[in-house]
Amino acid sequence: MSVAVELRGICKAYGALTANRAVDLTVDVGTVHAIVGENGAGKSTLMRILAGVEVADAGTVRILGESPARPTAREAIRLGLGMVHQHFMLVEPFTVAENLVLGHELLRAGLLDLAAARKAVADVSAAWGLEVPADARVEDLSVGEKQRVEILRVLYQGARVLVLDEPTAVLSPAEVTRLLAMLRRFAASGRTVLIVTHKLDEVMAVADRVTVLRRGERVGDLVTMQTSPAELAHLMVGRPVPMPGNRPDPPDADPAIDESIAGSASGGSGASAGARPAILTLDGLGLVAGGRSALAGVSFKVGAGEIVGIAGVIGNGQSELLDVLGGLRAGATGTVQFGGSDRVNLLTLSVAERIRAGVAHVPEDRADRGLVADFTVAENLMLGKLREFGPWYALGRTAVRAHADAVLERFDVRPRDPEAQASTLSGGNAQKVVLGREITRSPRLLLCGQPTRGVDIGAVEAIHAQLRALRDAGVGIVLVSAELTELLALCDRILVMHRGRITGEFLAGEADLDRIGELMLGATAAPAAAGIGGPP
């Protein structure tokens, strides 16, 4: 069998963060090859390097036996590689046929030959059973159909090697089944498929071989037939993870689980809130976003002076939870009681009212929600607290400056320059600015998303210390993080979210990394709802 893709010693670092460390990968022609790993394991980076979208710091790439002359996407396509991105690169108002020929329009007498394009859609579509209507506008298509258009385009461009980055994240179970069957057909026809995923049941169903990445390194390269979900999970997490039986698609709602969790959640917080009065009580929080259920029946309490961590694979509702609590997403059902004697349903308040009531928010995505890039540090530190600087018509420059100096000093932001443009700060310093702004609001509740994402090691400890100090000062904290170690280090309690539901709860000290990882990957919670111990 000849080799379709060969990567040797691929290294890639983003600042202090190493995404890939000397990764080797060999994929045979005519096979489906899965790349698995936890969030941040370096899967996407590796694929982007292969597709020429990113340039590796070191290492070599060969596609179908040839080395790209230049590390560009165009060159990778020329060599026969086609990438189906997680975010579709389609022109929404165009029809399928128009999208297909985009960039290499079929011309006849100088005019776009759409008839030929339509025929091409029909041909490719029929050959692979893709069933995409050539004349439909892309904006009218379902997500699954859009994905098929993406695949169709890659095939139309003559790709021999298809790379799919998390293709099933956006699909319904029926669409997933259909996609996997299609991938097998591609392999059978002599094409090669690389699929990036963290869903082990899909890997078992479709892949010939599996490569496992952990923290940027290749930790396993296995034949699917000779491995098991448990072994893969073990490799991904780094220690044994007990897996449930052969259940490719865990049920969305298992009443038994829900009851047990609800019971344990209220019981758990009851226990912990015995000493600490609850500052935040969620009851049956639900949210439908983009036609699917993003949050369902989420109920838990946060005590004053307690850090409650939310663990979960990205995209399981944690972001939505923070947005709903912060007031950035409307349409949630259920109630969110906040405060002590002055109890109020947070869902009825505007963002400004929440801030005044004592809610602070460190958003998950700093660039999107946290800092105005073109503002100075001082200006960013004024956001949401303008009243502190004097009458609205004459903000006191001295007060602004003093506040900025104080925050920069207390949170050790470098450079200590309030006039520095926020966009010039490193990730860690930018995060300290956001954290500083939010903490100096003197909140009663802090919503904190991914506090150390993209933050250098040195700053991580400082940020953690600030969060602990805040907790010790009696502030309730909801902490969402993709880093399990971070949650374990900081939290008094950890809740696990899967598909918009709380599927597990662990008290500090009782938390079991394996069990959490298992629940995050969608394992059934039945054997150990309380999260202590676990099946063999």
Next chain:
Amino acid sequence: MLAWPGGRSLGQAPGSAPRVGLVFDVGGRGDKSFNDAAFRGLMRVRDELHMPVEYIEPGEGADRESALRMLAAEGFSLVVGVGFIFTDDVNNVAVDYPHTAFACVDYALQTGPDGAVVPPPANVVALKFREEEGSYLVGALAGLSTKTHAVGFVGGMDIPLIRKFEAGYRAGVARTCPDCRMTAQYAGVTGAAFKDPGKGKELGLGQYGSGVDIIFHASGSTGLGVFEAARETGHLAIGVDSDQYDEAPGHILTSMVKGVDVSVYDVAKEVLDGHFSGGIRSLGLAEDGVAWVHDEHNAALLPTGAVAQVDALAEAIKRGEVTVPTTVEVPK
């Protein structure tokens, strides 16, 4: 780098011949009618009187006065504003430059609180035309020429100045064809009504569609649309201000020409000869201020004997035997 010379002033004339400056209204030039008639007059001044001339077409309304003022400040001997809209501007500038001669074509007379006409400043000549007289003649011709016994009128902006055209036209039609049906419409109520060929065509097609076979327009470049309608439907139209035969050959029955060019030329000549005097100048048939066109181009379109009949009416008006109304008595 560009060299910046020491600011030679605008149009500094070689020699000391008196210079003539003319300001069009915004977007006026190229209307093939009123403004272009003024331009022809200016060209004649240059070519026949050998006076240096300049003209300005302002980009915005507030520039009308500014343009007049610049010309006056440059020492032009005669400054002409083309159109009734210049009335206030000419008055303002003329007061500041008492030694410069000003002319305003279609100057709008204002009445004081006592109802008496306010005379223009002494150095302003108000060029006013008795358009109703020329309109009467083309109306008479239309009455003689119509086969459907229905004639039309398309005015530009609905103001008394244009109503004068309609009034004379109506009277002329009534003189030669008492039972003719008359349709009169206006393109709008703002200055834009003089620059809207699309609207002109719409009105023209409507009138021709209703049985009208001859339309007289007094609407600036809006009339070009009326001509278009005439050409498309095979009917006749009557031009205004200039001889507009060339705009739709074979479809222009005649034109009611207004001697804007002649009046500009005459005032310039007076300035050149040193006997300019301000005041209101009323120009009608007797002064050759207005006329109707009959030459080899449109001869074939005119009914037999029409020339003699219309000319006879013209003579009667000159002798004062026929009085042409200036306002429309709208029949209820």
Next chain:
Amino acid sequence: MSPKLASLLDRLIAPALALALAMAIGHVLILVAGASPPEVFGALLAGTWGNGYGIAQVLFKATPLVFTGLAVAIPYRAGLFNIGAEGQVVAGALAAGFVGSHLPTAAPALVAVTTCVIAAFMAGALWGALPGWLRGRFGAHEVITSIMLNFIAMALANWVVADFLAQPQTLHTAAIVDGARLTRLGSWLPAFRGSAVNTALFLVPVVVAGTAWLLNRTATGHQLRSVGLGARVAEASGVPVARVQTLAMALGGGMAGMVGVNFVQGYKGYFEDGFSGGVGFMGIAVAMLARAEPWLLIPAALLFATLSQGGLAINALVPKEIVDVLVAVVLVVAAAAGARSARREEGS
């Protein structure tokens, strides 16, 4: 060099480049038109900065351009593109003309002037707030709605003036009372005699300073800029984004409305249909050249006013379209240079 000075210099590079290139291209165009560039540029300068009247006229024309520049710049700082200044100008001027002509003739000057100024500002503000509100309430894009509101304002003014307010034989409303009229500077400064430049000019530094203060020193300004530079961050910080954007559009509209002060109270003494002549659209050019920085609007407005007045002066030498092309070139180059330096800032 302090960073502030450096960034100011950086802002000045684009306009300077624009001007130099416009002159070079103008040079070629003038040659093509068969005239002598030194003569034309000389006449342009002589007719503007070369004499008292020219200077006064440049100031007179720059005044409304600063107002419409602000009308674009303020919403721009809040992340909105106000293409509706033209309509807001009409609304403000009509209000000034209407209110001014309905005041009692005995009204003291201070009261009459102030009333008309407020009327002009409020009418423009209301007309400007409309697209802001439509955006916040229905998500209608302000570029589309503000363009459409231009036509609506002009058509409404046209109708109201023609059918109700116009004096016989004219296109304008009744004269405003004497007390509401502003003094022409020519009555104090003989060099400015004849020019329509009036005391509305003194509003320019006041309004520009006020806007600069508002943007940089007030809570409202901070919120407004945060919305413009990072609406999602602002939202997360509790800034009522829709309300702030509506306010920015209202303020901008009010500034455009103030053009009426210069034209109605300072020049004609009445509202004349169709007077605005694109001054609202020129405001876009002024604001872009000044990169929406209040104080820089003044030199930008002076530049365009010079080109406009100078266009009259050279009208006899070259077709007036050449000046239009010069204006367009200044704009295109300024926009391109602005985009380039913005990219450079991002890259650093």
